Amino acid sequence: MSLESKIMEQLKEAMKSKDSIALDALRAIKSEILLLKTSGSHAEITAEQEIAMLQKMIKQRKEAAEQFLANKREELANKELAQADVIQKFLPAQLSIEELETKLKEIIQQVGAESAKDMGKVMGMAGKLLSGKAEGKTIADTVKKLLG
Numbered sequence: 001m002s003l004e005s006k007i008m009e010q011l012k013e014a015m016k017s018k019d020s021i022a023l024d025a026l027r028a029i030k031s032e033i034l035l036l037k038t039s040g041s042h043a044e045i046t047a048e049q050e051i052a053m054l055q056k057m058i059k060q061r062k063e064a065a066e067q068f069l070a071n072k073r074e075e076l077a078n079k080e081l082a083q084a085d086v087i088q089k090f091l092p093a094q095l096s097i098e099e100l101e102t103k104l105k106e107i108i109q110q111v112g113a114e115s116a117k118d119m120g121k122v123m124g125m126a127g128k129l130l131s132g133k134a135e136g137k138t139i140a141d142t143v144k145k146l147l148g
Helices: 003-017 020-038 047-070 074-088 097-111 116-130 136-147
Strands: none
Touching: 003 020, 020 047, 020 074, 047 074, 097 116, 097 136, 116 136
């Protein structure tokens, strides 16, 4: 089942249950899918594009929530975070910190990285192997910690 058909199913359920937060988040995902489809040469959207799109949407919602909290608008921040949680359900399971560290140690050994100067090499490989399984910022912070 494609992401688009999953979204449509969830959208119907959210309408029936009158869940406005889920409805808003699902409509936003549907809108992004349509934008991707009509943006040019892509006839079919790949799984990598779907994951990147969903991660971008989650990041946008988290950043918006931070801005709302900074301006003491907690109710709006909570709404954004709730939408991010709805979108998160469509991403593959995220790695725990321990699992992430284990995978990154393997990557560091493969690349032969020894210091923070080699972070670019590690991040390049980690970005390809771990996309969708961990947030980019979390990967970068963990690599910095491991390379010291």
